[in-house]
Amino acid sequence: MKTTTEQARERLILALDVPDLETGSSLLNRIEGRVGLIKVGLELFTACGPAAVQMVLDRGFKVFLDLKLHDIPATVAGSVRSANALGASMLTVHTGGGRAMLEAACAEASDDLKILGVTLLTSMGPEDLPPVAISGTPSEVVGARAQLAAETGCGGIVCSPKEIRIVREAAGQNVSIITPGIRPTGADVGDQKRAATPSSAIADGADYLVVGRPIRGATDPAAAADAIVDEIREALDKK
Ligand code: C5P
Numbered sequence: 526m527k528t529t530t531e532q533a534r535e536r537l538i539l540a541l542d543v544p545d546l547e548t549g550s551s552l553l554n555r556i557e558g559r560v561g562l563i564k565v566g567l568e569l570f571t572a573c574g575p576a577a578v579q580m581v582l583d584r585g586f587k588v589f590l591d592l593k594l595h596d597i598p599a600t601v602a603g604s605v606r607s608a609n610a611l612g613a614s615m616l617t618v619h620t621g622g623g624r625a626m627l628e629a630a631c632a633e634a635s636d637d638l639k640i641l642g643v644t645l646l647t648s649m650g651p652e653d654l655p656p657v658a659i660s661g662t663p664s665e666v667v668g669a670r671a672q673l674a675a676e677t678g679c680g681g682i683v684c685s686p687k688e689i690r691i692v693r694e695a696a697g698q699n700v701s702i703i704t705p706g707i708r709p710t711g712a713d714v715g716d717q718k719r720a721a722t723p724s725s726a727i728a729d730g731a732d733y734l735v736v737g738r739p740i741r742g743a744t745d746p747a748a749a750a751d752a753i754v755d756e757i758r759e760a761l762d763k764k
Contacts (some may be wrong), residue, residue, distance in 0.1 A: 533758035535561035536727075537750065538589055540705070540737030542568050546580050552741060553584050560752040562614065564735055566591040568727050578611045588613040589703075589735075593643050595619035598629035605633040605640070615703075617641045617683060620670035624677055631678035639701070641681040642674030644692070647706035650718040663719065681732075686721035689729035697721040705735035709753060712739045715734050727760035 527535075537560045543549045549569060561584045569577045571590060581588050587628060590613035594601045601618060606614050618630045620642040634640050644667040651663055659666055667688040674682050675696035684692045686704045693702065706720040713740055714720045726734055736753060743749035 529758050529761065530754060533754045533761060534559060536731075536733050536757055537704070537754055538562045538564050538733050538735045539740055539750070540564045540566060540591075540735055541577075541581070542737050542741070544572055546573050546577060549577065550580060550584070552746065553581070553586070555640060556740065556744045556750050559582075559754065560586075560740075561746055562587045562589045562733070564589040564591050564737075565613075567593070573610050578613055580744035582612050589617075589641075591617045593617050593619045594630065595622045596626070598625045600713055601626050602629040605630050605638075607637055609633070609635040613638060615639045615641050615681065617643050618679075619643050620674050620679075624673060624750040627674060627677035640678070641683050641701075641703060642670065642677075642679040643683040644670040644674070644688070645684070647685040647704075647719050648716045653718075658689060661700045664688055667691055668695040671700075676699050683735075685719035686726035686729065686731060686734075687719045689726065689731050693730050701732040702730060703733040703735060704731045705737075707734045707736045707739070707753075709739055709749075709756065723756040724760040727757055728763070 539560045541549050541563050565577050578588050594604050631640050663687045665683050668691045671682050671692040672695040681701035681703055682692050683703045685706045704726050706717045708714050708720045711723055740746050740749045
């Protein structure tokens, strides 16, 4: 039986947004055993490619590969086939790529790879939508895209913590909800425009929280991760 702290840890994903393997590896040393998954994103994957995924797997962590694929269906299908061999547990595609692209991605994924649909970047606020000709509020856009992701077979949905309830309603109970844009009370929000605290995200029904700078930028990343895990555990206890 897992302790409540272990259950809370499994829900915390560290965004390993670092420029090289050495920096990544030394951060992993500092947070060993404290988070559930490691997110390898565009910065590290562009610099180091599959070696970045392998380095994280070798350290005993599961990998969330955040490539936000957004291309024509055939190209995304090929990319998912390539990703199957890397050993990641989760891979993101961008729901803005549309139904055919999402279906192609989900059709190619191996049983061990969960496809996650990214709805709308958490760095985008309402004012950022008209210049890219997206009509509707962020909530409306996220709701529609979450429904599309669920219909096309995505196993999870990435959304801001502000839209968890909307996503659950639009996508149903069978998808995991993953939220970046998490900021402990008092932390710098940086470029995140639709951020919330770990406890409010869990209370609203998030399954996983992605946290980057609040852990990476802390003087003591292990203590920062532990504090977030405590907050998750307390919020889970209240449910
Ligand atoms: O440092 P911070 O906690 O803001 O990191 C958030 C992470 O989540 C980044 O790696 C970013 O790429 C990712 N992300 C996001 N918004 C999305 C999808 C992913 O911030 N909609």
